[in-house]
Amino acid sequence: MTDAPGTTDPGTNERRSPLDEVHRAAGASFTDFAGWQMPVRYSSDLAEHHAVREHAGLFDLSHMGEIVVVGPEASDALDYALAGKLSAIVEGQAKYSLLLGRDGGVIDDLVIYRTGPDRYMVVANAANRHVVAEELRARTAPFEADVFDESDDIALVALQGPDALEVLQQTPGFGIEGPGNDEEDFVAALAALKYYRAIAATWEGAPVLVARTGYTGEDGFELYVAPERAKALWEALQETGGPRVVPCGLASRDTLRLEAGMPLYGHELSRDILPVQAGLGRVVALTKDGDFVGRAAIEQGPAEGAPVLVGLTADGRRAPRAGYEVYDGEGDDARKVGEITSGALSPTLGHPVAMAFVAPDLAEVGSSLFVDVRGTRVAASVTALPFYKRDA
């Protein structure tokens, strides 16, 4: 056993990020997240939220799972294993997709990067890393493709916010992988990089996948790097950005993604939900050739009257929260019509926002509903998602 970064604390059996030392030095508060000790906030989750909307925030996402699928039939294997048509994306492109059960339920939501002609990197939620790796191994077995769980060898740092591009361009040490490329090429490539595209880059000689992806509703980048280089990279980004770059914990990440209307596995997505119920029908490529896991169930569709995901907004400051019940009226005779999956007082908008699964006949934008907030019925209205969209 070597004492590699990102080790398990033998006392608590909790995983620690390769950036753990940096977080502790910065005075972070920690939370257990899927068995990992991760920063929940450094000082103020509201300040961290606003920093991402106004300048830039730096997130440690090293707990995420990275599973590589490689081989001459990797494309075909993923077209069968996942809901999307992964053979259609080109090298350097990313795609949001779902791992479905045979019954069409969502086992995990994923971002997949095509990192070579025959190579993909599947990014899974930390809690689902092992089940995703197992399912991919089982589903790709008939194909000429191998599956490697590389999660322990890859750290992930996200730089998100309107200043992210500039800060990343100004950070010294980046280049494009391959001979004869220098920092100027990287700066230009970064500016030209489209959303959901990635560059095989280097930083101080180490390979870094620089992707224009994120989970905040802002422009930004996610940087996949070897764990032993993560600390130096984090510090370089902070040093370059100065006050424009604020380290951000998982609390702000949650309110940012909620405002952006993005689902969180375990809240909006689960094995009991078909993608179409969560507004993700478009993610399932029913037009692709051949079978894929979950196809028959998806074609059949959800049961009549199955709940659908909606956005809710309310006045005041009391936020509906996960698990709170939704009613069609204020009185005692009101019918329970759904349940909140996520909710918070929106830091950007200043009023409560939430997502909920509700009966389909009440899912229309403008429908008036009531949320039971610890014994008080709070009026809420169905609102189109996302709640927040940045200026293009």
Next chain:
Amino acid sequence: MTDRTDLKYTAEHEWVKVDGDTVTVGITDYAAEKLGDVVYVDLPDAGSTVVAGTVVGEIESTKSVGELFAPVDGEVVESNQAVVDSPELVNSDPYGDGWLLKLTTTSLPALLSHDEYRALTGE
């Protein structure tokens, strides 16, 4: 500046400042930090009667909801309107401007000393 060693504490992470038969109540910096940024505070109206150990209000952060327990039997003399209007005072000055309630009480239950509270939080 409040001398924290002069305050009494509860296991629910509230501090109590005793001044004759009037007590002032707030939450500790430990509690404020655990909650995160407080965005909503619900306090009982002046004149309400409260019973020690029962929930009399709520302190809500972006991440979670904390309950405010009455530390003593008594009557609410004043609830801090400044905190209702600016909940962030609970984080910025939990022992000062972030106080929550003033109560009158005739009997003071056993409360924790500063040292006992510190032992409880391990700080």
